[in-house]
Amino acid sequence: MKTRYCSLLYAPVLNESDVNAVRYCRTCMINPFTPFQRNEPAPIASLADKEMVLSDSTGYQALRAFPTAKRVVLTMTARPDRHSTDEVLFLNPFHNCMDNARTGATTAFLIDYPTFGEDSEEVYKWKLRMSQKARDLTLPLAAKLCPETELAIALQPRHMGELEEYYEEIATPEVRTYGFPLRGSHPLNIAYALSFLHHRGILKVHMLGSSAPHRIMVLAAAAGLGMFDRITFDSLTWQGHYAGKRQFFDHETLRAMPRRDNKAGRIDEDGLIRLLLDEHGGDFNLFLGGLQLPDDATVKEWIGIYNIRVFQYFTDRMAGLARRGELVDFVKDSWLPPKRKNAVLNAIEMLHRSAKDGHDAAVAFYAKNAPQDASQAS
Known part of the structure; x- marks a missing residue:
């Protein structure tokens, strides 16, 4: 039986100031809490040329607000970009739907209330109810305001044992794309979520918030097996900030360059991008050579575009290895530390x-190999 082709795409998270990134990346995710300004139509126009335009859920902002004294309020009247304060974070389905229409988002996440592993049962149930309320408020609005946008839901269990239950509570026929947090997730947890969604008949998944190479490898394995029609994932990593300075990423390993412990090699943002890459072993011609950059192109202006293309290159490479049946051998011989390498190999085996x-079969494998900090999956 022929394996279904599954695309694997990296979507850098963009803000309105990332004009070059908007222009040159083929897929992106828009952060709705810093929306593109209506008086600057050029970046919006360029979004129409993208392979995909995803819109985030505002869940990340809620995630940051929950540990503080800041209130998180779901509303249909207050505009978040005008009325959120240091004390209150307003989440507004109307605002999100309007931005989806304005930016031409192809896929947009519904507002969700992210959970923490240490959340009490009462807090967890409240967050789930609020995510359900946001879903029910958004569906009729989206049908009128952004009917061309596919909707997505982020699954937010406290631990893997609650994944199935959370899905049953939040899933709806109107939504066929489901997400799962990559940030901080163990490779086996990622593989478990992918297995579950595959066998529920979900064909499009989006993994939230990480571009770490070992996690990309797990996604590539699922793509190579044709478990979905499309897998996307996002991160802010392409911006490459460290101690107030920029970094670029090695296209073979995704290691940050210069390394964090190399203070003497910090990047001069006013320096020229070609000279910087030549000095540190980057490949200007492979990733930027076709863009006809001016001779005075600076690091500050172009290092992000370089990084986006590096992440796309690495993603395409891992997916290609998986489709050819070569990913396992690659991981075995890779630079990953032994513990992480073993976790990736176990995740690939489970998939x-x-x-x-x-x-x-995945449930049984997970029961024997689950990470120590994970609760038993049901």
């Missing part, structure tokens, strides 16, 4: 068992 024998 193969899932694709061949069903999700029950």
Whole structure:
């Protein structure tokens, strides 16, 4: 039986000031809390040329607000970009739908209330109810305000044992794209979520908030098996900030350059991008050579574009290895530390068992190999 082709795409998270990134990346995710300004139509116009334009849920802002004294309020009247304060964060489905229409988002996440592993049962249930309320408020609005935008839901269980229950509570026929947090997730947890969604018949998944190479490898394995039609993932990593300075990423390993412990090699943002890459072993011609940059192109202006293309290159490479059946050998011989390498290999093995024998096989494998900080999956 022929394996279904599954695309694997990296979507850098963009703000309105990232004009060059908007112009040159093929896929992106818009942060709705810093929306593109209506008086600057050029970046919006260039979004129409993108392969995909995703819109975030505002869940990240809520995630940052929850540990503080700041209130998180779901509203249909206050405009978040005008009325959110140091004390109150307003989440507004109307605002999100309007931005989806204005930016031409192809896929947009519904507002969600992210959870923490240490949330009490009462807090967890409240967050789930609020995510359900945001879903129910958004669906009729989206049908009128942004009917061309596919909607997505982020699954937010406290631990893997609650994944199935959370899905049953939040899933709706109007939404066919589901997300899962990559940030901080163990490779086996990622593989478990992918296995579950695959066997629920979900064909499009988006993994939230990380571009770490070991996590990309797990996504590539699922893509190579044709478990979905499309896998996307996002991160802010391409901006490459460290101690107030820019970094670029090595296209073979995604290691930041210069390294964090190399204070003497920090990047001069006013320096020229070609000279910087030549000095530190970057490949200007491979990633920027076709863009006809001016001779005075600076690091500050172009290092982000370089990084986006590096992440896209690495993603395409991992997916290609997976489709050819070469990913396992690559991981075995890779630079990853032994513990992380073993976790990735276990995740790939679990995905193969899932694709061949069903999700029950993945559940059994997870029960024997689950990370120590994870609760038993049901």
